[in-house]
Amino acid sequence: MADFVQHLHPAWQALIRVLFFVLPSFMLVPGVIWWERRLLGWMQDRLGPNRVGNITFSRTSKLVPSMLRGKKFKLFGLMQPFADFGKLIFKEDITPSAVDKLIYFIAPGIALFPALALGATIPWGPYSWITPVADVNIGILYIMAVSSLGVYGIVLAGYASDNKFSLMGGLRSSAQLVSYELAMGMSLACIVMATGSLKPSAMVAEQSGPLWGLDYPPFNMIQNWNVLTPYGLVAAIIFGICMIAETNRPPFDLPEAENELVAGYHTEYSSVKFAMFFMAEYLSVVVYGIVLSTLFMGGWHLLPIRFDAMATTYKSFGDVWNLLDTLNGSSLLAPVWVIAKACCVASTYIWIRATLPRLRYDQLMALGWKSLLPFATANLIVVSIWIISTKISSPIIGWVAVLLSAGILYGLYKTINKLNLKNRPNLASRTVTMVDEPSQRREAELVDPAPAPT
Amino acid sequence: MNQTVGGVTITPELLMFGAIAGAAAICAVGVVAFNNAIRSALCLVINFFLLAVLYFTLNAEMLGITQVVVYTGAIMVLFLFVVMLLNLGGSKLLHEKPDPKKFVGILLGCGLFVILGAQILPQLTKVMPMPLSPELAKFGGPEAIGRTLFSEYVYPFEAVSVLLLIGIVGSILLAKRRL
Numbered sequence: 001m002a003d004f005v006q007h008l009h010p011a012w013q014a015l016i017r018v019l020f021f022v023l024p025s026f027m028l029v030p031g032v033i034w035w036e037r038r039l040l041g042w043m044q045d046r047l048g049p050n051r052v053g054n055i056t057f058s059r060t061s062k063l064v065p066s067m068l069r070g071k072k073f074k075l076f077g078l079m080q081p082f083a084d085f086g087k088l089i090f091k092e093d094i095t096p097s098a099v100d101k102l103i104y105f106i107a108p109g110i111a112l113f114p115a116l117a118l119g120a121t122i123p124w125g126p127y128s129w130i131t132p133v134a135d136v137n138i139g140i141l142y143i144m145a146v147s148s149l150g151v152y153g154i155v156l157a158g159y160a161s162d163n164k165f166s167l168m169g170g171l172r173s174s175a176q177l178v179s180y181e182l183a184m185g186m187s188l189a190c191i192v193m194a195t196g197s198l199k200p201s202a203m204v205a206e207q208s209g210p211l212w213g214l215d216y217p218p219f220n221m222i223q224n225w226n227v228l229t230p231y232g233l234v235a236a237i238i239f240g241i242c243m244i245a246e247t248n249r250p251p252f253d254l255p256e257a258e259n260e261l262v263a264g265y266h267t268e269y270s271s272v273k274f275a276m277f278f279m280a281e282y283l284s285v286v287v288y289g290i291v292l293s294t295l296f297m298g299g300w301h302l303l304p305i306r307f308d309a310m311a312t313t314y315k316s317f318g319d320v321w322n323l324l325d326t327l328n329g330s331s332l333l334a335p336v337w338v339i340a341k342a343c344c345v346a347s348t349y350i351w352i353r354a355t356l357p358r359l360r361y362d363q364l365m366a367l368g369w370k371s372l373l374p375f376a377t378a379n380l381i382v383v384s385i386w387i388i389s390t391k392i393s394s395p396i397i398g399w400v401a402v403l404l405s406a407g408i409l410y411g412l413y414k415t416i417n418k419l420n421l422k423n424r425p426n427l428a429s430r431t432v433t434m435v436d437e438p439s440q441r442r443e444a445e446l447v448d449p450a451p452a453p454t
Numbered sequence: 455m456n457q458t459v460g461g462v463t464i465t466p467e468l469l470m471f472g473a474i475a476g477a478a479a480i481c482a483v484g485v486v487a488f489n490n491a492i493r494s495a496l497c498l499v500i501n502f503f504l505l506a507v508l509y510f511t512l513n514a515e516m517l518g519i520t521q522v523v524v525y526t527g528a529i530m531v532l533f534l535f536v537v538m539l540l541n542l543g544g545s546k547l548l549h550e551k552p553d554p555k556k557f558v559g560i561l562l563g564c565g566l567f568v569i570l571g572a573q574i575l576p577q578l579t580k581v582m583p584m585p586l587s588p589e590l591a592k593f594g595g596p597e598a599i600g601r602t603l604f605s606e607y608v609y610p611f612e613a614v615s616v617l618l619l620i621g622i623v624g625s626i627l628l629a630k631r632r633l
Contacts, residue, residue, distance in 0.1 A: 103492070137595050141519040148527025152499070155531070159492060159538050167538065174535045178528060198596055 002129045017133045021119055028286045028339065029279055030081035035343075036350045037080065043354040053079030085275060093271035096162065103160035108269070108276035111153025115284040118146045122290055123201045125300045125334030132201065139200040140188055143291060147184070147246055151177040153280065154248070154255055154265045161268035169264030172361065173255035176245055179368040184242035186376030187235040190383045191226050191295060204299030208329065210306065212395035217313060223304040226296040230402050231383040236296040238376050240348075243292060245368070247284045249349055251356040254364060285349055289342030297341055300334035302327070378409040471511050478504040491537045495530065502526045514594030 005013060034049070041048020053075030057068045095104065121139035124131040136142065151174050158170020192198060195206040210220035211228060226232030245252040256264030266277045298304055307325035311318045327333060359367065382405050389401040481504065484497035502525040509518030592598055603611050 100492070103496070136515065137597075138515050138519050141516075141523065141596075145519050145522035145527060148523055148531075151527075151531050155534055155538070156496075159534075171535065171538060174531050178531055181528070 002127070005129050014133075017130060018120075020130055021122075021124070021133050022116060024124075024335070024339065025119065025283060025286050025290070028342070029282045030085075032282050032286055032343075032346050033081045033084075034078055035347070036353075038077065039347065039350045040354055043351070049077035049080040052077050052083045088271055088275040088278075091271040093273070096268050098162040099268065100160040100162065103156050104268075105273075107153055107157035107160055108273045108280075109153075110156060111150075111280040112276050112283070113153070114146050114150040115280045115287060118143060118284065119287045119290055120146075121200050122294050123204060123299065124338050125332075126330050127334075128201070131335075135199065135201055138198055140192055140198045140203075140295075144181070144185055144188065148177070148181055150246060150284070153277075157269065157277070158255075158265040161265070163268055165261040165263075166265050166267050169255040169257075169261050169267075173248065173265065176248075176252065176254060176364060176368075179365060180242045180245040180372070183238055183368060183372035183376045184246065186373065186380060187238040187242065188295070190231055190235040190376070190379050193380070193383050193387065194226070194229070194231060200294055200299075204294060204301075207298045208301060208306070210309065212398070213390060214395055220309045221306050221313070223298055223301060223306055225298040225304045228304060229386075230399070230406075231379055231386055232296060234375070234379045234382075236292070238372055238379070239292060239296065240345075241367075241372060243288045244349065244352065245364075247281060247288060249281070249285065250353040251358050252364065253358060254361060257358060285346050286342055289345035289349075290338055292345050293338060293341035300338050301329045302333075302337040302340075374413070378406075378413075381409065382406055467511065471508065474504050474507050474511065478508065491540075492534070495533050495537055498533070499526055499530045502530060509594070512594070516594055516596050516599050518594075 005016060008016075038048045038050075055073040055075075057064045057071050059070040061069075095101070120133040121136060121142050122132055123135070128135065132139075134142075154173040155170040158166040158168075158173070161167070191203070195203045197203055197206065207223060207225050209224045211222040211224050212219065213224065214220065222228070227236050248255050254264075255261075256266065258264075261267070266274055269277060293299065305328065307321045307328055311321035311325065314321070382402050385401050385405050386398045389398040478501050481497045481501035485494050485501065488494045488497065502521060506518040506521040506526065509515070509521060
C-alpha cells in the first residue's frame with residue numbers, strides 16, 4: 001500500500017493525503033452534534049433526541065418479510081443530524097434586500113475554510129506516506145496562522161448582514177479572537193521550547209520518550225506526554241480555554257449570544273448558509289480536539305506507557321509487551337486513538353457548556369488579558385528554568401526549581417495586585433442607593449394618606 | 455520539454471508563481487480602486503495572503519507564515535474592526551468628482567512602473583534559471599532565521615524589542631491619560 005501510494009504522481013498523493021484528513025473529520029461532525037445533544041440531555045436530566053432512525057416493522061402487513069414482522073430497531077436518535085440537515089437544505093433560502101450581496105454569499109465559505117485547513121500539519125499515525133498533509137518545519141506556526149484566519153468568516157458575516165445585532169456579534173468576535181490568540185501562542189511557545197521543534201510529528205515522537213527525560217525505572221516506563229509535565233499541564237489548560245474561545249463555543253459564545261443579539265452574526269442566514277456556519281463550528285471543535293491531543297496528549301498513542309521499555313525490563317513477557325506496544329503506537333489503529341482522544345476533548349467541551357454560564361463581555365476580556373496572558377507568560381519563564389535546570393543537573397532539581405519559580409511568580413502577582421488595589425479603593429466595594437427601596441415604600445404606605453379632595 | 459522564453463525556462467513552478475503574483479497584483483489594484491472601504495480592506499487581506507503564498511513558493515516559509523500570523527491574522531482584523539466601527543456606509547459617500555489630475559497621475563505611475571521594471575526584469579531573468587542547492591533551500595526555515603537573528607543580528611533584534619515596548623507604553627499613555 002505504502003509503495004503503491006509513493007509511486008503515484010505527487011498531485012495524486014497530495015489529493016489522497018487531503019482526503020484522508022478531510023473525510024474522517026467531516027464524518028465526525030454529525031456524530032459530535034448527536035453526542036452533544038444526548039450528553040446535554042443526560043446532564044440536564046431530560047431525554048434528548050432519541051427517536052429519529054428507529055424502525056418499527058408492521059405486525060400484520062404482508063409486504064414485510066415474516067422474520068421482520070413486529071421487530072423494532074433502535075438507533076438512539078443517531079439519524080437526528082441527518083434529519084436536521086435535510087430540514088436545513090429544504091428551508092427557503094432568504095437573502096435580505098439590504099445585504100452586501102458578494103460578502104454575504106462568501107462569508108459562510110470563509111468561515112468553513114480555517115476549520116478545514118487547520119489540521120493539515122497534524123499527523124494521524126506513524127505513516128509518513130499518507131499523513132500529515134504537509135509535514136513542514138513550521139507546523140505549529142501554521143496552526144497559529146490558520147486559527148487566526150477564523151475570525152474573518154464571522155466578522156464578514158456580521159458586517160454583510162446589514163443588521164445591528166449581527167454587526168455587534170462580528171465586532172465581539174474579532175475582539176475576542178484577537179485577545180485569546182496571544183495566550184494561545186504563548187502556551188504553544190512553552191511546548192515548542194520544551195520539545196525543541198516546530199514540527200507536530202517530531203513533537204509526538206518527543207512525547208513518546210521516558211517521563212521527564214529520566215531513563216531508569218519506573219520513570220522510563222511512562223511516556224513524556226506534555227500534560228504529565230508541570231509546565232505542559234498549565235500550557236494545556238491555557239490552550240484548552242483559548243481553544244473554546246477561538247471556536248466560539250459556550251461559555252465564550254458571545255458573538256451569538258441569543259439573549260442579547262438574537263443569534264449574533266448568523267441572524268440573517270438561513271438554509272444551507274446557516275448549515276455551513278453550524279458545520280464550521282463543529283468541525284473546528286473536532287479539529288481543535290485533534291490538535292490538543294497531538295500537542296499535549298501524546299498524539300497517536302493510546303496510553304502513556306512505554307511498552308518497549310517494559311519489554312526490555314521484564315523479558316519473560318516480552319511478546320506480550322511487544323504486542324501491546326504495536327497496538328498502542330504503531331498499528332493501523334493509530335488514527336482511531338487520535339479520533340478517540342478528539343472525542344474525549346469534544347465531550348469535555350460539552351461538559352463545560354452544560355456547567356458554566358456565558359461570560360459577560362468585561363469578564364471575557366479580563367480573563368483573556370489579565371489572567372491567561374500573564375499566566376502563560378509566567379509559564380514561559382517556568383519552562384525556560386525547567387530546561388536550564390534539567391540540562392545542568394536532573395529533572396528532580398528541575399521540579400524544585402519549577403515549584404520555587406512558580407511560588408515566586410505567584411507572590412509577585414499577589415503583590416502587584418495588592419499595590420493596584422491600594423491605589424484604587426473605589427473598585428473594592430460599591431454601594432447602590434435604591435431610590436424606591438421596598439422598606440421605604442412600606443413606611444410610606446403605613447403613613448395615613450391625605451384625605452382625597454372632594 | 456520545458457519551453458524557454460527570453461532566456462527563462464518555463465517550469466510549472468514559474469507558472470504557479472506567475473499566477474499567484476498576478477492575482478496579488480490585481481488585489482493590490484483593487485485596494486485603491488474600490489469605493490467601499492470594506493471591499494478595499496478585504497482586497498488587502500487577500501493580497502497579504504497571496505503574498506504569503508508567494509513567499510512559500512520562494513522557499514521562505516518562515517517569512518510567509520509570519521506574514522499570515524501578523525498581517526492577515528492580526529493587523530487586518532483590527533483594520534476591519536475600525537472600518538466597521540466607523541461604519542462608512544454605502545459607496546455614495548466616497549464618490550469622487552472627475553479630476554484631470556487623475557490622468558496625469560496614471561501617466562506618471564505608468565512611467566515609474568516602466569523605469570522600475572526596466573531595472574528589475576533583466577536581473578530577474580538572470581536569477582530565475584539558477585538551480586536551488588539543498589543548503590540554499592533551507593535558508594527560509596525557522597532554524598536558519600533563528601540562528602541569524604540570535605547571532606549576527608542580536609543587538610538590532612533586542613533594540614527593536616525595546617522600541618516596540620516603548621511603542622506599547624506610549625500608546626497606553628496616549629489612550630489612557632487618567633490611569
